[in-house]
Amino acid sequence: MEQYLSYSQEVLEAKEKGLPIVALESTIISHGMPYPQNVQTAREVEQIIRDGGAVPATIALIDGKIKIGLSDEELEMFGNAQGVAKTSRRDIGYLLATKKIGATTVAATMICAELAGIELFVTGGIGGVHRGAETTMDISADLEELAITNVAVVCAGAKSILDIGLTLEYLETKGVPVIGYGTDKLPAFYARESEFDVNIRVDSAEETAAILRAKWDLGLRGGALIANPIPAEDAMESSVIDAIIDNALREAKEQGIAGKNVTPFLLGKVKELTEGKSLDANIALVKHNARVGAKIAVELNK
Ligand code: PSU
Ligand code: MN
Numbered sequence: 001m002e003q004y005l006s007y008s009q010e011v012l013e014a015k016e017k018g019l020p021i022v023a024l025e026s027t028i029i030s031h032g033m034p035y036p037q038n039v040q041t042a043r044e045v046e047q048i049i050r051d052g053g054a055v056p057a058t059i060a061l062i063d064g065k066i067k068i069g070l071s072d073e074e075l076e077m078f079g080n081a082q083g084v085a086k087t088s089r090r091d092i093g094y095l096l097a098t099k100k101i102g103a104t105t106v107a108a109t110m111i112c113a114e115l116a117g118i119e120l121f122v123t124g125g126i127g128g129v130h131r132g133a134e135t136t137m138d139i140s141a142d143l144e145e146l147a148i149t150n151v152a153v154v155c156a157g158a159k160s161i162l163d164i165g166l167t168l169e170y171l172e173t174k175g176v177p178v179i180g181y182g183t184d185k186l187p188a189f190y191a192r193e194s195e196f197d198v199n200i201r202v203d204s205a206e207e208t209a210a211i212l213r214a215k216w217d218l219g220l221r222g223g224a225l226i227a228n229p230i231p232a233e234d235a236m237e238s239s240v241i242d243a244i245i246d247n248a249l250r251e252a253k254e255q256g257i258a259g260k261n262v263t264p265f266l267l268g269k270v271k272e273l274t275e276g277k278s279l280d281a282n283i284a285l286v287k288h289n290a291r292v293g294a295k296i297a298v299e300l301n302k
Contacts, residue, residue, distance in 0.1 A: 004096060005116060006062075008069025014055035015117070020301035022049045022293050023068075023113035023121040023151070026060040028286070029075070030084040030103035031264040032124065033279065034271070039079035041283050043072070045290045049122070052294025054301075059112045061087060061095045061102035068116045078103055086260050088141045106153060107145035110223060114149050119212070119300055122154045122293035124286045125189050126225065127263060128167035131249060138262060139170065146223040147174035152212050154293040156285040157187030157194065157227045160245050161266045164194050172199070177215065177224040179208060181292060187229035190236040190281050198227060205292070209299035228292045234284035236277060244273045 007015065014021050024045060029038045046056040058070045060078060067074065078084060078101075087095055087102035089111060095102040104112060106126045113121050127140025146153065158164045164186060171178055180186065180198030188194040202208045212224055229235075248269035257265045270278050 001115060004064075004066050006065040006067050007116070008057070008067070008071065010055060011057045011069035011116075018301070020054040020120075020294075020297035021057050021118045022054045022290070022297045023109055023116075023118045024049075024056055024058040025106060025109040025121070025123050026058060026070075026078050026103040027086055027105045027109075028124055029058075029078045030081075031086050032267055033282065035079050037279060037283065039076055041286060042075050042079065045122070045286055048287055048290040049294045052291060052298070054294040054297040057113075057116070057118060059104050059109050059116075061092070061100070061104065064096050064099040066096070066112045066115065068112065068118075077101075086264070088260070089145060090141070106142040107140070110145045110149045110151040110153065113151045119151060119216075120154070120293055120297040121151050122286075122289045124156060124282055124289065125159050126153060126155050128158045128162040128164070129170050130161070130262065131163045133163060133166060136258075140263075143167070143170050143174065143176075146171065146176045146225060148222055150216055150221065150223060152224045152226055152296070154181075154226045154228055154289045154296065156189045156230050156289060159189035160194075160242055161249065161263070161270070164188065164196055168196055171225065174222070175220075176222055177211065179211065179224060179226045181208065181226055181228040183227070183229050187227050188238070189285070190230065190241045190278060191238045192229040192232060192235050205295035205299045208296050209302070212300060226292075226296065228285075228289050230281060230285040231288050234281050234288075236274075236281050241270075241274070241278070244270055244278075247273060
């Protein structure tokens with residue numbers, strides 16, 4: 001297995017010294033945000049994690065290897081290059097064997113983080129059960145990964161391009177803890193709250209780490225979702241964002257967008273229709289998640 005893993009110097013040293021490490025995904029860079037804000041955000045998020053006393057490990061597939069920790073040039077390439085494959089669980093073997101460049105989704109990043117011995121992963125939003133999934137069967141592989149892979153994911157909840165209620169039902173069925181970080185309601189990404197209750201509320205990193213440790217000590221397989229609301233000053237009005245998401249969903253349907261292209265299409269449309277306001281919110285919430293994620297990683301490492 002080790003032949004497929006390639007660590008950056010920073011992550012290698014962190015492993016040797018037993019420092020807390022936080023995994024980061026690369027699909028958010030290649031397919032979740034436009035250039036150059038994607039690369040700038042990726043760098044700032046890494047720095048926030050360092051300032052929080054942990055070591056960042058951005059994960060991607062390059063030249064037949066799973067890279068754990070990217071160089072500055074590699075971050076730039078993922079932000080700017082054409083034809084970077086959006087890589088989920090099903091794609092990993094193919095991309096490694098053909099030495100193609102792959103940006104890892106939440107699912108693929110969890111797999112690679114577990115292989116590298118990293119327990120905590122910070123991102124913006126996860127995939128979920130899409131609206132209309134009762135006919136399209138569009139359910140993100142991220143949810144199945146949370147069921148089986150032992151990595152906790154800090155996110156800002158689920159955005160309403162998804163069916164939030166069905167996403168929570170799916171996670172409940174699969175036994176995935178949904179932890180509200182300082183909130184009783186599942187956050188809705190751009191907004192601080194949805195109408196749905198979380199499974200557990202926590203108010204500190206210590207408490208979060210204790211829950212994760214007890215679960216894993218018992219051999220209870222799978223991850224956990226730690227849902228951290230966007231800071232109030234960066235949040236968007238639910239009515240505004242919901243109307244825009246409805247428009248984006250209609251366009252996706254009209255254009256017959258399907259499969260792995262659905263989420264990137266919707267994210268791009270939402271950004272266009274909010275004239276970039278959604279991008280500012282997205283950047284702010286990812287940074288906030290990095291702050292919280294670093295704290296939890298430090299506690300988990302104690
Ligand atoms: N949600 C976001 N930004 C993102 C994604 C989701 O707000 O960048 C990306 C993540 O990489 C996630 C993936 O794992 O989209 C889910 O894609 P799909 O719905 O096709 O599983
Ligand atoms: Mn899908």
